[in-house]
Amino acid sequence: MLYRAFLRLVDKLPLPSLRAQRLIALAVVLTQAGIAVTGSVVRVTASGLGCPTWPQCFPGSFTPIGVSEVAVVHQAVEFGNRLLTFVVSLFAGLIVLAVTRARRRNEVLLYAWLMPGGTVVQAIIGGITVRTGLLWWTVAVHLLASMLMVWLATVLYARICEPDDGVQTVQAPAPLRWLTALSGVALAGVLIAGTLVTAAGPHAGDKSIERPVERLQVEIVTLVHLHSQLLVGYLALLVGLGFGLFAVGISRTVRTRLFVLLGVVCAQALVGVVQYFTDVPAALVVTHVAGAGACTAATAALWAALRTREPVPAVAPDPATQSA
DSSP states (O other), rough: OOOHHHHHHTTOOOOHHHHHHHHHHHHHHHHHHHHHHHHHHHHTTTTTTTTSSSSSOOOOTTOOOTTTSSOHHHHHHHHHHHHHHHHHHHHHHHHHHHHHTTTHHHHHHHHHHHHHHHHHHHHHHHHHHTTTTSHHHHHHHHHHHHHHHHHHHHHHHHHHSOOOEEEEEEOOOOOHHHHHHHHHHHHHHHHHHHHHHHHHHHOOOOOOOOSSOOOSSSOHHHHHHHHHHHHHHHHHHHHHHHHHHHHHHHOHHHHHHHHHHHHHHHHHHHHHHHHEEEEEHHHHHHHHHHHHHHHHHHHHHHHHHEEEEEOOOOOOOHHHHHHH
16 A cells, blocks of 8 residues: 555656656666775775764764864864765665556566665674774675675666566576676675775774774784685686677677676785785775776676567568558
8 A cells, every 4th residue: 555655646747758768777786886895995994983973973873072082183084984874875765666657567666675775784794893893894894795796786776777578588598697607706705805904904993092993813924815715716707708708699789788798807806916015005905996886896797688578579560461
């Protein structure tokens, strides 16, 4: 009953064009990835507890206040990151309204509703992270949840671009599609290992002496080796996938997405190597998080391109019927 009332309200909105839906969906991808990047800025500037409580910034205030215990810059950085949640929520809500008003197919509606739902879950995880004093595993979960949202948002964008009345088309044999899914699993392993490296690294998110942030007590070199080896495995899977796709023949779209993914992964690996040998500078940490979002989006885009909906081919008129 509530959903029917929602539909009646949505029907009063202007009908969004396909281009509008695609632009909103692209904004969803960028904001979901962007808030992970700004979160990394919070971390490397030690502003993680610039707002020491949640959902309020300070007890009794949702906005920063002048206190000597917390530097103004740390308050501004953390509060700015929290404000971006409203931007993420705005586009998550807009995509639901757009695809609902356009009466898109159920698959698109499902992915669209995951956007506001996932944003709420992310806000709760962020609150837990603050309330536990930036406990390392909560920070790791926070980033991994962001990457999952980037994956889902990318698939949403791909499905919106497809016609609802199209024909389900398989662009590659099942073994190659499974290999693409396996590369996604490998990417998840790389991301998890990356969060462990960060958890043991120099950027704790806060430098308070009174409340030191608990760190992962594992030698960072060991974690770096694990992270790099998983990355090599992930890249090897992608190279093998590429050979398989070219062997069976692929569309121009799939080929482009494969090359973009390989380029992004190689660039991300280069950033990681430079980061390691330059003692993890803050700027490269932010760049590396942005690269993680790009790798996630590119992998999801390739996976989505291997099973698509194509327009129904037009049936040519029968010459015999026309002559009669």
